Amino acid sequence: MTRRTTALFAAVALVPVLALTGCSSDSSGDSAGSAASGGKPRLEISGAFMPQPATDMAGGFLTITNGSGTADKLLSVTSSLSDDVTIHETKNQKMREVKSFDIPANGELKLERGGNHIMFMELKKQPKQGEKIDVELHFEKADPIAVELPVEAATHNPKQH
Template identity: 65%
Template sequence: MAGISAVVLSTGLILTGCSSESSSGKPELKVDGAFMPEPVGDMAAGFLTVRNDGGEADKLTSVTSALSDDVTIHESKNQKMRKVAAFDIPAEGELALERGGSHIMFMELKQRPKPGGHVSVRLHFEKSDPIAVELAVKEPTYNPKKH
């Protein structure tokens, strides 16, 4: 009887190992913490975190939104901001777009969203399907690290 239990247990472990390997062999992306400070002019920034629970890296290649026809992704290094073609999202890691760092940039806004509202965006990736995200509009000075 003990031998049968050992076989069943080891078979279960083998099946579990196979299923987790196959599910983690590709990017598995989730987005959280998405927000936009209320714009004070005709441009705005968006912030969020993309988590990759999968075993393969991906890249954020672009962002689209009805709020602006000119939406780009930017990195900030050495107090300088520059447009980039893509951001890496490591396997079993994350891409954090946050105040003072990398972010989504919206130019020539078609309207000015107000706190309490939401801005719809679509994130586009190298390997994964696009993800629709709602950025919660917050007061201009909002910083989640201080709340």
């Protein structure tokens, strides 16, 4: 079995755990925006977090709100925590890597537990609750946005707080 196939099986096994703990849609967290000039989307990040991982993989969750009339796409995520960071959609309890996520004009993209999310594979270190993980979000139109994901308890569910 290849490393990628093994990682995919492990990631699929993680989906029920993510689904059991709810999803993130609170409005707390770090935020950033891109320049409003030049027709670029105005993006704000909220509710960012990473549950403390138990393996060499982790999920990342946040909401991207687009406060402009210009749609955009999340193309990729980079982080010093892993050289293998991807974005995944979850449909019918099946997870698969995607090339991008749409961020509608005057709308939002939710990356949440049990749904679409950021996937960190082959972690370089094991982050602990209370730490912050630096990530950079890359878009089709907006400038990159740096975000800190606070590491929360493995069972953290923002909807219960």
